[in-house]
Every structure is written in structure tokens, then in C-alpha cells.
Amino acid sequence: MPDLHLGLAGVGRIGAMHAANIATTAGVARLTLADVDAGRAGTVAASLTGGTAEVRATDGVESLLRSGIDGLVIASGTAAHPELIRAGVDAGIPVLCEKPVAPDVASSLPVLEHVAARGGVVRIGHQRRHDAGYREAKRAFDAGELGWLHAVRAVTCDAAPPPVAFIATSGGLFRDCSVHDFDVLRWITGREVVEVWARGSNNGDPEIGRVGDVDSALAVCTLDDGTLAVVTASRYNGAGHDVRLELQGSRGTLLVGMDDAMAVRSAEAGVSFPAGPAHTTFAERFAAAYRAEVAAFVALVEGTGEDDLCRPEDAVAASRVADAAQDSLVKGVPVQVEPLA
Numbered sequence: 001m002p003d004l005h006l007g008l009a010g011v012g013r014i015g016a017m018h019a020a021n022i023a024t025t026a027g028v029a030r031l032t033l034a035d036v037d038a039g040r041a042g043t044v045a046a047s048l049t050g051g052t053a054e055v056r057a058t059d060g061v062e063s064l065l066r067s068g069i070d071g072l073v074i075a076s077g078t079a080a081h082p083e084l085i086r087a088g089v090d091a092g093i094p095v096l097c098e099k100p101v102a103p104d105v106a107s108s109l110p111v112l113e114h115v116a117a118r119g120g121v122v123r124i125g126h127q128r129r130h131d132a133g134y135r136e137a138k139r140a141f142d143a144g145e146l147g148w149l150h151a152v153r154a155v156t157c158d159a160a161p162p163p164v165a166f167i168a169t170s171g172g173l174f175r176d177c178s179v180h181d182f183d184v185l186r187w188i189t190g191r192e193v194v195e196v197w198a199r200g201s202n203n204g205d206p207e208i209g210r211v212g213d214v215d216s217a218l219a220v221c222t223l224d225d226g227t228l229a230v231v232t233a234s235r236y237n238g239a240g241h242d243v244r245l246e247l248q249g250s251r252g253t254l255l256v257g258m259d260d261a262m263a264v265r266s267a268e269a270g271v272s273f274p275a276g277p278a279h280t281t282f283a284e285r286f287a288a289a290y291r292a293e294v295a296a297f298v299a300l301v302e303g304t305g306e307d308d309l310c311r312p313e314d315a316v317a318a319s320r321v322a323d324a325a326q327d328s329l330v331k332g333v334p335v336q337v338e339p340l341a
């Protein structure tokens with residue numbers, strides 16, 4: 001197996017986790033970190049001395065790109081994704097960028113054009129595609145074990161909100177959280193969402209409303225074969241970090257996320273399932289999926305593996321549903337989702 005040198009741009013909340021995963025991924029010999037906050041890059045590098053890769057920090061993205069890296073992972077804030085994707089593509093190296101491609105669909109489309117024009121290899125971090133439960137759901141649906149779907153219910157709830165400063169730049173609850181559900185909805189069913197009707201509420205910290213977001217939301221989605229899906233999200237789920245997908249079909253029903261760490265309790269007498277404790281954060285819930293995603297990117301850089309990472313066109317298609325949900329939320333009416341040209 002070749003010894004790769006990977007670069008990572010952005011080592012905040014999720015970037016620091018990716019750094020730790022990359023530093024212990026087979027095939028990676030060196031990892032170089034860059035962040036606009038150079039001190040943060042140095043601190044994260046210093047904390048990663050026990051892995052299989054040599055980790056060091058550099059003083060910026062330009063020097064990162066000049067350091068001979070074989071692949072670039074981007075975990076900066078969303079606003080910097082377009083410029084960093086372009087920089088990686090222009091350097092001729094494969095890129096794995098955290099979701100989304102850009103803050104909204106309008107600013108994503110020029111990035112897709114640039115990637116296509118340069119023949120760039122870019123994949124987007126939708127880690128649920130690497131989660132064992134979501135993969136089993138796709139396998140079962142594709143195999144016909146569920147029949148046709150009469151109801152899909154997707155849940156993404158944080159136990160507690162992230163800082164309001166992050167929420168202010170997140171694009172809203174649908175673009176930040178539900179976009180994962182919109183992605184798996186398309187990925188598992190192979191259908192397009194054609195209409196979204198969304199509602200939201202603010203019963204938590206009033207600051208979230210003041211920065212223009214809701215803290216809880218619901219979207220009713222209609223797929224192009226008529227299948228109905230309900231996607232719900234909240235920043236205030238005291239029972240824990242709750243991520244579930246229920247596929248209810250004519251032949252069978254399957255629930256992703258139904259294990260002892262599911263953040264619910266039964267109302268039935270004598271039922272002790274789930275035994276707990278519940279998941280508390282996305283990093284914990286998807287720890288194995290994030291590792292599998294990085295391993296898939298390493299395989300892509302090496303030219304091995306099946307390359308089942310999310311394509312940028314699919315990520316933008318999911319963002320298009322999130323944009324429509326946000327639009328519906330603001331306007332109070334159902335919104336049609338225009339297909340990607």
C-alpha cells in the first residue's frame with residue numbers, strides 16, 4: 001500500500017476529528033494541517049503524536065498546497081469551501097470536502113462547472129453513506145425486501161444547540177442538519193424530491209430566532225414517484241442526539257438507528273429497550289462512518305476501492321431540497337424543487 005501525504009484545511013469542530021481519523025488510517029504516512037487560525041492548526045498537530053502518520057502544521061493553505069500533498073480534505077467553514085475546492089482541483093489533486101459544496105445552490109453551480117471543466121476529482125462528506133445502518137437500508141430497499149414505500153420518516157436532532165455564532169452562518173436548520181436526510185432520501189430511494197412543504201418553530205434560545213433561524217422544523221417531501229417523506233429536526237432534543245430513518249413499505253419496515261443508544265424510551269410496561277446510554281453528539285453517533293469515509297477517500301487517492309463517496313452533483317441536489325425547504329419555511333407555502341440542469 002502506498003504511503004500517502006494528505007492535507008487538511010480547517011481544523012475546527014469536525015476538522016480536528018478528521019485529523020485524528022486521517023492520522024490513524026492505513027496508507028497515510030504524512031498529514032499536514034492548515035487553518036486560518038495557525039495556532040489552532042499547531043495545537044491540533046501537537047495533539048496527534050500517537051498515530052501511524054507523521055502530523056505537522058503549516059502556516060496557510062497556499063503552503064499546504066505547495067507541500068506535495070497527494071489529496072486534500074476540506075473541513076473549513078462552509079463559506080471557504082468553493083475557493084478551497086477550486087484550489088485543490090487547480091493543484092490537480094483529489095479533494096474530499098465536508099458538506100455542503102457552498103453556502104447555497106446558486107454559489108455551488110459555478111464550483112460544479114469548474115470541477116467539470118478541469119476534470120477534477122471531488123467528493124463531498126455525507127458520512128451517512130458510510131454508516132452501517134444506512135447502507136443496510138439501501139441494500140434492503142434495492143433488493144426489494146421492503147416493497148414500495150408508503151411512508152418515510154427521517155429524524156435529525158441535536159441534544160443541544162451549537163454556538164449561535166455557528167448557527168448564524170450555517171444557512172439554517174434545513175441546510176445544516178436536514179440536508180443529510182435529504183441526501184439519504186435521494187440516495188436510498190433513487191428518486192428525486194419534487195416538492196417540499198416546511199414549517200418551523202422557535203421555543204428555545206430567542207437568539208436563534210434573532211439570527212434568522214428556527215430551532216425545530218418539519219418538512220413534508222413528495223418524491224417523483226409520489227412517495228411521501230417527513231423530515232424533522234431540532235436543536236433541543238434532551239433525550240440525546242437522535243438520528244433515525246424509518247422506511248415503511250408494502251412488504252416490510254426497516255428502522256435505521258434502532259439500537260440500545262437510540263435516544264427514546266418506551267412507554268410500554270416491562271420494556272427495557274433501549275438500554276442506553278443515548279448518543280450525545282454527531283461525532284459519537286457517526287464515529288465509525290467518519291472513519292470509513294476517510295478510508296474510502298484514501299482508497300480513491302490510491303486508485304483502489306469502489307469509490308462510493310458522495311459526488312458533488314448529488315450533494316448539490318440534496319442542497320437544492322434544503323434550499324426549497326428554507327424557501328417554503330419563509331414563504332409558508334409548498335415549494336417545487338427544480339431539477340439540476
Ligand SMILES: NC(=O)c1ccc[n+]([C@@H]2O[C@H](COP(=O)([O-])OP(=O)(O)OC[C@H]3O[C@@H](n4cnc5c(N)ncnc54)[C@H](O)[C@@H]3O)[C@@H](O)[C@H]2O)c1
Pocket residue numbers: 009010011012013014015034035036037040061075076077078080098099100125126127282
Ligand atoms: N458531515 C457532518 O456531519 C458535519 C458536521 C459538522 C460540520 N460539518 C461541516 O464541516 C464544516 C466545518 O464545520 P465546523 O463545525 O467544524 O466549523 P468550525 O467553525 O468549528 O471550524 C471551521 C474551521 O475552519 C477554519 N477556516 C475557515 N476558513 C478557512 C480557510 N479559508 N482555510 C483554512 N481554514 C479555514 C476556521 O478557522 C475553523 O478552525 C462546515 O462546512 C459544516 O457544514 C459537517
